[in-house]
Amino acid sequence: MANEYDNPKFFEQYSQMSRSKQGLEAAGEWRQLKKLFPDVSGGSVLDLGCGYGWHCRYAVERGAVRVLGLDISEKMLSEAKSSEGETVAYRLCGIENYEYPGEEWDLVVSNLALHYIEDLGAVYRKVFKTLRPGGVFLFNIEHPVFTAGVGQDWVYAPDGSPLYWPVDGYFTTGERVTNFLGCKVKKQHHTLTQILNGLISCGFVITAVEEAQPSEDMLSQPGMSDELRRPMMLLVRAEKR
Numbered sequence: 155m156a157n158e159y160d161n162p163k164f165f166e167q168y169s170q171m172s173r174s175k176q177g178l179e180a181a182g183e184w185r186q187l188k189k190l191f192p193d194v195s196g197g198s199v200l201d202l203g204c205g206y207g208w209h210c211r212y213a214v215e216r217g218a219v220r221v222l223g224l225d226i227s228e229k230m231l232s233e234a235k236s237s238e239g240e241t242v243a244y245r246l247c248g249i250e251n252y253e254y255p256g257e258e259w260d261l262v263v264s265n266l267a268l269h270y271i272e273d274l275g276a277v278y279r280k281v282f283k284t285l286r287p288g289g290v291f292l293f294n295i296e297h298p299v300f301t302a303g304v305g306q307d308w309v310y311a312p313d314g315s316p317l318y319w320p321v322d323g324y325f326t327t328g329e330r331v332t333n334f335l336g337c338k339v340k341k342q343h344h345t346l347t348q349i350l351n352g353l354i355s356c357g358f359v360i361t362a363v364e365e366a367q368p369s370e371d372m373l374s375q376p377g378m379s380d381e382l383r384r385p386m387m388l389l390v391r392a393e394k395r
């Protein structure tokens with residue numbers, strides 16, 4: 155299955171999301187992720203699956219002096235490119251395929267991209283290698299309770315209102331084909347053990363784990379409440395000490 159982010163229909167839908175129009179402040183997880191963002195002033199930042207480049211630009215605002223955003227979607231990168239300059243570069247490159255030079259980056263950040271990765275452990279090992287001592291790996295991945303269900307959808311009442319979110323097949327890891335923004339999108343389900351223990355077995359020290367809970371303000375916006383009341387996202391901060 156091709157990368158849906160380059161499918162014109164999917165990309166058009168994605169570009170209509172509030173996070174695409176308004177940026178980080180409109181993203182349900184940002185209120186929590188922002189607090190976990192380390193001091194990057196004078197430092198270097200690698201963004202895995204950077205999309206429009208919001209986190210790259212934020213790193214620059216926070217004083218980073220070298221930022222690289224990687225993504226496999228030309229369409230997403232074309233949105234990011236307007237902010238390319240002396241400090242920020244973007245590269246069309248898979249998270250799995252980047253060369254991860256040893257001790258190169260102070261922060262590796264990844265927002266909502268790692269659930270597209272089949273071999274999460276392999277990426278963790280490369281990230282550990284490419285971080286400088288004291289460096290931070292901060293990511294937000296779709297929550298395993300969200301990715302587990304084969305259909306990844308609510309169970310609905312006869313009147314069409316969502317009844318509950320089923321968690322099934324939890325220990326069957328790997329590929330899920332789900333309906334996202336009206337398109338079929340291939341994602342990878344990883345258990346909580348894989349997500350957290352995978353970091354520990356590489357040598358990372360986990361310093362924060364949070365489940366995204368958007369603010370009441372955001373939840374009260376039309377069309378948002380059902381979508382965001384699921385455990386959708388898991389935020390993790392790990393350090394290479």
Ligand SMILES: C[S@@+](CC[C@H](N)C(=O)[O-])C[C@H]1O[C@@H](n2cnc3c(N)ncnc32)[C@H](O)[C@@H]1O
Nearest residue numbers: 159203204205225226227230248249265267270
């Ligand atoms: C939900 S978007 C998030 C974009 C950005 N991180 C943000 O938070 O605004 C997921 C991004 O991951 C990218 N992506 C998916 N699989 C990837 C892979 N294997 N390597 C690099 N990028 C990937 C997609 O092209 C897309 O831009």
